[in-house]
Amino acid sequence: MVIDIPHKKKARVVIIGGGFGGISLAKALRNSDVQVILVDKNNYHTFQPLLYQVATSVLEADSIAYPIRKIFANSNNIYFRQGEVDTVDEENKRIIIGKDELFYDYLVIATGATTNFFGNEGLTISAMPMKSVLEALDLRSMILQNFEKYLRNSNERKRQGMINFVIAGAGPTGVELAGALGELKTQVLPKDYKEIDFSKMNVYLVQSGNRVLPMLSEKSSAKAKKYLEDLRVEVVLNTRVLDFFGDYVQVSTGKDLIARTLIWTAGVRANPVEGLGAEALHKNGRILVDEYNEVKGKKDIFAVGDVACMITEEYPNGHPMVAPPAMQQGKHLAKNILSSIKGKQRKPFKYHDKGAMATIGKNKAVVELNKLKFGGFFAWFVWMVVHLMSLVGFRNKVITFFNWTKNYFNSDRGIRLIITPFDLYEERRKRRKELEKSKM
């Protein structure tokens, strides 16, 4: 069918993707002269910077994901359709979503990034990525399940693998995850698993370069490394993960790391839609765009955020694949689209880099804002406030604040359910089997 929502606006903007880029763009187009149809395969926006807290039992998934329909409940011109876009058909100005088609006047691709395993089979099959709510939930269950399994196993080698965790990649995600696992090891889990000797648990953070958080200054890197070590995380620098064999990780130094859980944060690649042609794609799958975020060689097709690659003098490889450029591009593109409609001149995009920050644990964070560099309690506090304010929805802010406050005073982690969805299918299978048996 043709997805059509009749409108009297001047044009229809179709946005593919409800991440930071897509949502910022749609927000900036609220109650304007265009109709917006936002398409995403999920019905919610994911606040990716806090996914690691879902994976480590700090927050419920519902606190960091927010229904897209609720964001735009009070806008008269923003519509949502859940679906996975198959391809763009530039000639007919439409996109194909399964058996449906959706026509656009302006198309914005904001499909973000996905994990890059660089074609390695062991990693692709067995490493845990952490780019979506489902993956974070799965990781949480897997982490906790390991400790339960540990208590039901008598093979020392296997047991060791269950309570060792390797994180590949020491960017913000890897560092924050390693810190959270360090807190689980030193402060949280020993209270509940009195029979486990937690000095045997190891958290390895493996980084190919010579420091963690390479986007920050050397001073901040060193500080972050010290914080990690305070939480008993083993920081393994100048080392590359070569392969993963399910119960040990092969690394470039030759000293294999025993672990059943390898969390892969060491590679991302863009997640473009089909149909743009190879000439529009840069390395790593990113879509080449000009300074107006318009896709190279296309008309009325734009890309913003991680999936877009805008090559400038300052950023010869495109902007960093993080939230701020996506949000700024989305907002800026909204203005340009509205200008186009009014026949006004568009303005080129310019990225304002406000800095970066990462939290390692309670009172342990590093922040770099312009020339300002600081760490410790104050950095941790700034990190908290910034993230709390960025969460979508009053409910999510309150519940997250409550969880953080409670964890701060109790060194506790409340969200500890091991939910393995596969069990549901298993149960249904069993039910059918019983049924068949009863018929015999």
Added chain:
Amino acid sequence: MVIDIPHKKKARVVIIGGGFGGISLAKALRNSDVQVILVDKNNYHTFQPLLYQVATSVLEADSIAYPIRKIFANSNNIYFRQGEVDTVDEENKRIIIGKDELFYDYLVIATGATTNFFGNEGLTISAMPMKSVLEALDLRSMILQNFEKYLRNSNERKRQGMINFVIAGAGPTGVELAGALGELKTQVLPKDYKEIDFSKMNVYLVQSGNRVLPMLSEKSSAKAKKYLEDLRVEVVLNTRVLDFFGDYVQVSTGKDLIARTLIWTAGVRANPVEGLGAEALHKNGRILVDEYNEVKGKKDIFAVGDVACMITEEYPNGHPMVAPPAMQQGKHLAKNILSSIKGKQRKPFKYHDKGAMATIGKNKAVVELNKLKFGGFFAWFVWMVVHLMSLVGFRNKVITFFNWTKNYFNSDRGIRLIITPFDLYEERRKRRKELEKSKM
């Protein structure tokens, strides 16, 4: 392996199941003269009375489920093992859990109940049960997914099936679920799905008897029915669900109900463990126990809660399969076990029925406490306080209270993520496929 935790206590009590019965029993044995090992296939206790609020976007799963280890973190004699018990070996006083064995001095079976589809194939395969966290989460996603699919379908008959919901069984679960769906229809969803005409959405509550909530007085039943009708729920009495064919429900009156979602709350059966022998089982799978909750014909094996059937003059079919008898039996059995150890006389169990209650919607509930019967706002308030106080854990109480308060004033439902775990497997499959393709 033998699951063994060395101890200096007088005996080991093994409890199978961390529901209301098992947890009450273990709590009553805290810091006593016995070692307790509690075994459950899940690492959490489920507060089943509020599962329907997880299914209808009111509460996070994490608010009504609580990690068992955390309940007993401060007890020196209570241990937990996650696992699914295969069988009881009375002769050797042990239970078999997969490849492991666990020896007991006293064994308590508290494995509860499960959904009974009465061997009907259509129901077994396609109806949605709601007895576990996973099932409730799955139901939530399915309910919401229907509205998203509705907007991408042009076949009127199929569309109607997507926004019709049939609930079979008008006990507390069915009634509360129907009320919650009625609130979604009348107050919540129209705000977000402006393109859907919600007068077309139908919620049917099908009951074989001539009134809803048959365990209450006729007056309360009539009141509950009126509340349901206020929320536009169609109460279909004197009607049995015969079969389900995926997009319509066949009922005994001959007037089929079009619906893609059938929620089955019309049957439960006990969920006993294997190995007790047929002579210990009553109809519906319940385990026959004497007035001390000891299994008929066995020594040192007990059963409590839904899975146990204690036939008395007052309860010729055993106690009702709800939380209060389970909790009272658990607590009582703890005393009897400790008496046995001390060589003292055991006391027979007597159930104190404190009444029943059900909530249909905001300010709409019915409560019967002993001779006291009331409805409306005050009943709803009592229902809220009782359930809030019964939730395990401070965190869960606070977050549930916050969610309820917010929903009360906003007619809102915050927890709206469609999470279909199957997507995760689908994604992994895709990843592998891409990998294979890249190798060709």
